[in-house]
Each structure stands twice: as structure tokens, then as C-alpha cells.
Amino acid sequence: MPCDADVIIIGGGLAGLVAGIHLSQKNFRVILIEKQSYPHHKVCGEYVSNEVLPYLDQLRVSVDTLNPSRINRFQLSTASGKSVESKLPLGGFGVSRYRLDDLLYQKAVLSGVQTIQNQAEAVQFHDNQFTVATTGGQTYTAKLVIGAYGKRSILDKQLNRPFIQQASPWLGVKAHYRADIPNDQVSLHNFEGGYCGLSQVEDGIVNACYLAHYNSFKQYKNVAEFQERVLRKNPFLNRFFASATPLFDKPLVISQISFSKKQPVENHVLMSGDTAGLIHPLCGNGMAMAIHSAKILSELIETHYQPHAFDRATLEKQYTLAWTNEFNKRLTAGRALQYVLQSPLATSLVMQGVQLTPGILPLIIKQTHGNPLVAA
Numbered sequence: 179m180p181c182d183a184d185v186i187i188i189g190g191g192l193a194g195l196v197a198g199i200h201l202s203q204k205n206f207r208v209i210l211i212e213k214q215s216y217p218h219h220k221v222c223g224e225y226v227s228n229e230v231l232p233y234l235d236q237l238r239v240s241v242d243t244l245n246p247s248r249i250n251r252f253q254l255s256t257a258s259g260k261s262v263e264s265k266l267p268l269g270g271f272g273v274s275r276y277r278l279d280d281l282l283y284q285k286a287v288l289s290g291v292q293t294i295q296n297q298a299e300a301v302q303f304h305d306n307q308f309t310v311a312t313t314g315g316q317t318y319t320a321k322l323v324i325g326a327y328g329k330r331s332i333l334d335k336q337l338n339r340p341f342i343q344q345a346s347p348w349l350g351v352k353a354h355y356r357a358d359i360p361n362d363q364v365s366l367h368n369f370e371g372g373y374c375g376l377s378q379v380e381d382g383i384v385n386a387c388y389l390a391h392y393n394s395f396k397q398y399k400n401v402a403e404f405q406e407r408v409l410r411k412n413p414f415l416n417r418f419f420a421s422a423t424p425l426f427d428k429p430l431v432i433s434q435i436s437f438s439k440k441q442p443v444e445n446h447v448l449m450s451g452d453t454a455g456l457i458h459p460l461c462g463n464g465m466a467m468a469i470h471s472a473k474i475l476s477e478l479i480e481t482h483y484q485p486h487a488f489d490r491a492t493l494e495k496q497y498t499l500a501w502t503n504e505f506n507k508r509l510t511a512g513r514a515l516q517y518v519l520q521s522p523l524a525t526s527l528v529m530q531g532v533q534l535t536p537g538i539l540p541l542i543i544k545q546t547h548g549n550p551l552v553a554a
């Protein structure tokens with residue numbers, strides 16, 4: 179029986195949508211399964227590194243149409259309010275996931291991706307082809323499946339991935355505000371048990387997004403009390419929350435955010451974006467990594483895939499190698515920075531070092547970022 183598509187992509191966030199656009203522009207038959215409708219908000223700091231812009235241009239995706247903020251400065255503060263500032267080596271832009279994912283979705287549809295709004299609940303690999311079943315009761319077949327379903331999903335349980343067996347203590351909270359903050363700066367403010375990013379997205383809207391350890395959070399009744407009693411001890415966050423006007427009825431909250439190691443290929447499913455590995459959000463590089471991994475994977479599929487006969491083992495090996503070479507160093511640097519930020523003493527020492535030698539901060543930031551995805 180002929181397959182329904184060449185490639186089925188599970189998850190229509192940045193990694194899934196970009197892979198869908200790329201592959202359909204190269205005449206692959208692509209089915210993309212996404213459980214949510216567009217547009218929708220997501221817990222994310224919404225600062226995107228400029229490294230992705232040349233590749234998005236190549237895909238004819240213009241983020242300029244979304245009126246993003248242009249960001250080239252970084253500020254870091256300790257829980258007690260000491261701060262340092264730096265230029266961002268490559269810079270970035272601020273745009274909400276509500277608008278960015280929707281822009282990519284519209285482009286994917288125009289490029290010929292067949293989109294299915296449903297939850298993928300099972301993936302079977304049998305006789306050299308995949309069958310993906312949705313909760314809606316449909317099944318779809320293809321020679322290749324890309325797992326781009328984000329940080330965690332029921333599919334991780336089905337694939338028996340090690341990280342899903344352990345509880346993770348991290349939770350993420352995000353909301354939009356009207357507030358007066360510089361439109362060219364992303365700032366990261368520490369508090370006990372976490373850190374909060376502030377930056378503008380499109381149309382002057384401000385994103386406040388934080389990662390918090392459950393041990394710190396659990397002593398309080400709810401997000402509002404936690405923000406009041408813990409985040410606002412940082413003078414920068416106190417000033418922000420005192421004057422900001424919330425644009426959401428209540429903040430979005432996600433829990434069980436795992437930074438454990440994952441494999442880029444599991445049971446022949448090719449993983450992209452957070453499904454292959456999540457960098458600590460303080461690096462502000464997860465979205466660029468999701469887009470970059472989709473590019474690497476799509477190009478390897480272009481090189482290796484033939485509908486009737488292709489060397490699956492080589493494709494999987496090359497992707498694992500390429501993913502590891504490109505992202506492992508960044509993930510390690512992210513873990514080290516997270517470790518430093520969790521210790522007030524270590525943070526204070528780093529701040530002193532940065533004050534004495536300001537050039538260090540851009541060098542540290544570079545460790546967690548890549549180069550432009552398409553050479554100029």
C-alpha cells in the first residue's frame with residue numbers, strides 16, 4: 179500500500195512547522211499533526227536569536243511583517259538587585275509565539291503541508307514504515323516520522339524515553355503586560371529558586387516569563403502570591419510588577435520541565451527541537467535551536483531519502499552526529515550557567531568578574547548561541 183505521505187511531523191511548534199515548510203518547498207509530501215489550533219499562547223520568553231533570520235529569509239518567512247522588537251542589549255540582576263549590562267554579540271528580536279507560530283503555520287499551509295488538528299497518541303514502526311494514530315481515531319502512514327512535539331508528550335511514555343520516568347522540579351510561568359521597559363533590551367532577573375526574563379515583543383507588548391524551582395514555589399498558595407512574596411524581592415522585578423498592567427486574565431503555567439539528556443533518534447523517529455533536547459531558557463536560544471535542528475534534519479532528509487529505497491541507518495547516524503556536533507556544547511554551557519545562577523555566591527562572583535572585565539559577558543553568551551544558520 180502506498181504511504182499517505184513521505185514524512186509525518188508530530189507537533190507544529192517552531193521545529194515542526196519549519197521542517198514542514200522546508201520539506202514541502204522541496205516537494206516532499208508532508209503531514210503535520212498538531213493538537214492545538216492556531217494561534218495560541220505558549221510559555222516562552224519570546225526572545226529569538228538573530229542567527230535564524232537568514233534561514234527564515236531562505237524559506238521566504240518574513241518576521242518583519244509581525245513588527246518585532248529589535249534587541250541588542252542584555253541586563254542581568256542578582257536577587258538583591260546588583261546588575262550588569264552588555265551588548266548582545268549577534269542580537270535578536272522579540273515576537274510572541276502567538277504571532278510567530280501562526281505566521282509559520284500559514285506559510286506551511288501555503289507551502290502544501292497537510293495539517294491535521296489532533297493529538298498523536300501512538301507511533302508504530304513496522305516493515306520499514308510508520309503508522310501514526312491520533313486520539314481522533316485516524317491513522318496515517320509514512321516512511322519517515324519527525325518528532326517535534328516539544329518538551330514532553332504521551333509519546334515519550336510510549337517510546338519509553340528515560341527522562342519521562344523521573345519527575346522534574348522546574349515550572350515555567352509567562353504573561354504579557356503593558357509596561358515601560360526599553361524596547362532594545364532583554365533582561366534576566368534572579369530571585370530565590372529561579373529567574374525571570376523581561377523583554378518587548380511586537381507592538382510594544384512586554385513578555386515576563388520565569389522559570390522557578392518547585393521547592394521555592396510550593397511554599398506559596400499560587401502564582402500571584404509567589405510573585406508578590408518572592409519575585410518582588412528583586413528590586414527590578416518589584417518596580418516592574420508595581421507598574422505593569424497584565425494583558426492576560428491569568429499567567430500561563432507549565433510544570434515538569436526537564437533538562438535531562440535525550441536522544442535525537444528514538445525507535446527510528448527523528449527528533450527535532452525540544453523533543454531532541456532542551457537548553458536552559460536563561461540562554462535564550464531554545465527557539466533558534468529548534469529552527470536550526472529542523473534545518474539540519476530537513477537537509478539530511480533531502481540528501482538521503484528516496485520513497486522506495488533509502489539507507490535509513492545512514493540518515494539516522496548522520497543526523498545524530500550533526501545534532502551532537504552542533505548543540506552539545508551549547509547544552510553543556512547552558513547547564514553550567516544554570517548551576518551558577520542557582521548559587522547566590524557564584525552569581526555574585528561572576529558579576530564581580532564581569533564588572534572588572536566587561537568583555538567576558540558577550541563571550542559567555544556566545545557559548546550558548548550559534549552562528550547565522552546560512553552563511554552571508
Ligand SMILES: Cc1cc2nc3c(=O)[nH]c(=O)nc-3n(C[C@H](O)[C@H](O)[C@H](O)COP(=O)(O)OP(=O)(O)OC[C@H]3O[C@@H](n4cnc5c(N)ncnc54)[C@H](O)[C@@H]3O)c2cc1C
Binds near residue numbers: 189211225327330453
Ligand atoms: C520558561 C521558558 C522560557 C523560554 N524562553 C525562551 C526564549 O526567550 N528564547 C528562546 O529561544 N527559547 C526560549 N525557551 C525555549 C523555547 O520555548 C523552546 O526551545 C521552543 O519552544 C522549542 O520549540 P519546539 O518546536 O521544539 O517545541 P514547541 O514549541 O513546544 O512545539 C511543540 C508542539 O507540539 C505539539 N504537541 C505536543 N504533543 C503532541 C502530540 N502528541 N500530538 C500533536 N501535537 C503535539 C504542542 O501542542 C506544540 O505546539 C523557553 C522555554 C521555557 C520553558
